[in-house]
Amino acid sequence: MKKIIVFFAAILVTATCFAQQDLAFPFQGGKEVMSNFFKQNVDVSAEMIKAKATGTAVFKFTSDTTGAIKKIIVYYADDISLVTPIIDALKKSDGKWIIPFRTKTHDFIIPFNINFKAPATANAALQKAVYDFHRNRRPVLSNDQVPLDMATLLPAVSVIYEIN
Numbered sequence: 001m002k003k004i005i006v007f008f009a010a011i012l013v014t015a016t017c018f019a020q021q022d023l024a025f026p027f028q029g030g031k032e033v034m035s036n037f038f039k040q041n042v043d044v045s046a047e048m049i050k051a052k053a054t055g056t057a058v059f060k061f062t063s064d065t066t067g068a069i070k071k072i073i074v075y076y077a078d079d080i081s082l083v084t085p086i087i088d089a090l091k092k093s094d095g096k097w098i099i100p101f102r103t104k105t106h107d108f109i110i111p112f113n114i115n116f117k118a119p120a121t122a123n124a125a126l127q128k129a130v131y132d133f134h135r136n137r138r139p140v141l142s143n144d145q146v147p148l149d150m151a152t153l154l155p156a157v158s159v160i161y162e163i164n
Contacts, residue, residue: 041089044161052129063097077140107151
């Protein structure tokens with residue numbers, strides 16, 4: 001009798017336990033729609049094009065039940081010039097985020113890669129501009145611990161712009 005009770009208790013416990021919840025992609029429309037949205041809405045400035053700015057930036061933001069963005073934090077950026085266009089694009093995505101069921105807010109971590117489409121043949125001026133940008137860049141770094149809490153890491157978004 002004890003074995004049967006223990007067996008049924010084990011079945012009940014395993015039936016109510018979930019190793020991992022199936023979640024819908026947190027951007028309305030899915031991964032491809034999110035990637036295309038940011039590719040279209042990250043406005044690469046003329047200064048960035050002139051400087052041949054490239055690099056990575058990692059952001060954490062908080063969304064609520066309406067999909068509105070409540071807080072944006074820069075975790076890392078290769079250069080400060082990469083931050084502003086990405087923050088502007090994140091603000092444009094307000095209302096497009098889907099958070100897990102039964103939560104009031106949810107944190108997301110999203111990396112961005114910004115690069116330019118290299119011409120078929122690189123010239124010395126282009127090589128010098130790229131070198132100068134990397135030599136003079138001003139990274140955004142954390143000097144203290146970075147709390148991650150309960151956050152969802154999203155796939156990286158690659159933005160590639162044209163140079164003249």
